[in-house]
Amino acid sequence: MAEDSFERFYTATYDRLLRQLSLVTGDRGDAEDLLQEAYGRASLRWGRLADYEAPEAWVRRVALHLAADRARRARRRAAALLRLRPAPPPPVELSADTLDLADALRRLPMGQRQAIVLHHLVGLTVNEVASQLRIPSGTVKTRLARGRAALVRHLEIKGEVFSNE
Amino acid sequence: MSDLRERLDRLATELTQGAPMPPPEVARRRGRRHRRRRVALAAVLVVAVAGISMGVGTGQLGRRPAPGVATPGPPATVFTPALAAPTVGKGEFAAVIQDPASGFPARIRGRITGCGPIEMPTFALPQLVIGEVRYRGRWVVVNVAPFPATREPPVKHGVPWVSVNRVPLDGNGGLDWPLLVAEQPHTRLVLERADGSRGSIVGAYRVVRHVFKDGSVVRDETVRERTGAQVAVAWDCGRFPR
Numbered sequence: 001m002a003e004d005s006f007e008r009f010y011t012a013t014y015d016r017l018l019r020q021l022s023l024v025t026g027d028r029g030d031a032e033d034l035l036q037e038a039y040g041r042a043s044l045r046w047g048r049l050a051d052y053e054a055p056e057a058w059v060r061r062v063a064l065h066l067a068a069d070r071a072r073r074a075r076r077r078a079a080a081l082l083r084l085r086p087a088p089p090p091p092v093e094l095s096a097d098t099l100d101l102a103d104a105l106r107r108l109p110m111g112q113r114q115a116i117v118l119h120h121l122v123g124l125t126v127n128e129v130a131s132q133l134r135i136p137s138g139t140v141k142t143r144l145a146r147g148r149a150a151l152v153r154h155l156e157i158k159g160e161v162f163s164n165e
Numbered sequence: 166m167s168d169l170r171e172r173l174d175r176l177a178t179e180l181t182q183g184a185p186m187p188p189p190e191v192a193r194r195r196g197r198r199h200r201r202r203r204v205a206l207a208a209v210l211v212v213a214v215a216g217i218s219m220g221v222g223t224g225q226l227g228r229r230p231a232p233g234v235a236t237p238g239p240p241a242t243v244f245t246p247a248l249a250a251p252t253v254g255k256g257e258f259a260a261v262i263q264d265p266a267s268g269f270p271a272r273i274r275g276r277i278t279g280c281g282p283i284e285m286p287t288f289a290l291p292q293l294v295i296g297e298v299r300y301r302g303r304w305v306v307v308n309v310a311p312f313p314a315t316r317e318p319p320v321k322h323g324v325p326w327v328s329v330n331r332v333p334l335d336g337n338g339g340l341d342w343p344l345l346v347a348e349q350p351h352t353r354l355v356l357e358r359a360d361g362s363r364g365s366i367v368g369a370y371r372v373v374r375h376v377f378k379d380g381s382v383v384r385d386e387t388v389r390e391r392t393g394a395q396v397a398v399a400w401d402c403g404r405f406p407r
Contacts, residue, residue, distance in 0.1 A: 010189040018184060019177035028180050036187065040196030043189075073278065073297075098176040105176075121173040151169070 006046045013056045023117045026106045038063035071110045104154035112147030248395040250365030255403035258296035264394035267343045280402035288318035294400045304332040311361045323349030327366045343372045365399035
């Protein structure tokens, strides 16, 4: 019974979470891996999680946490490795239109990327993003503002396009 | 903002286009693996805590073979007797450092966190074994390059080489921290698998510091010459390449 319920939850949410995680990591393979780990942990607690109002948010939070953790490890590894510039992302076939945005997103620090994706793609409010990432609302606002400014700088798009609201 | 949302949406669609959904069983298996790891870790902690609280470990620790303190001497390309390489299990690396300088630990042991080709914008090492462990609030990272680079990094160590880096947790990445390097002709490499996924390297080390220009490492300067003290590193990637 619980297994059926987990399978239904998994099938219903997988694609959506994969899209969100892909934007945060910039790489589908990484996103799939993180998501499997997060779903795996969810499956262990499914008896309890199934009663949650939004188990999807729980899985997303775990995956985002894992993504941040992995990014930190990658930075340390790259730094210790002679350490010139971060490794280039693996080639992904993107249209010209989205290529710049993918590149701009990759340049953002993980915290800003997470805030941008949760707020602008998932559609969470600032307070919801704060709760999801377990950080103060003010920090979310700062990350959103800096993230948008960096995107604008990189994309050379007029400021009002990403104006807050 | 709506433009940003649309563009993010399009990007997400392109990034995930055609991605197959793995069956839920895969996630469950992964969950079970996660639980097994945690149980094993908890068991190790319980045993360690019990051992310490009963005072059993004290005598044992004292009897462990010490890596020994090398007597400083002239630089040597021959190191006799060679330091014995530590033993490792699958997925593990271990290092022993004689006469550790600049705050390096005498022994390091941990899980391998990366094993395979490393591609950087300016250089490419065909194979590298990396392990990192937390040590006194820092990370100690061990790198091994058994084969020549396909594109040389600006800092050319003689291959095979091994380096041990300390990375502080204050965010600067440890780029300006001394690192320990053993390289040809001061190393002896033993590959137990031809592809390099299991082996050991032993050699006399020196301590160097990176010299930067325009934010990039251009060369190393030696801050401590070789004294004859050796570093021995063994690794077993298990599955390879990873």
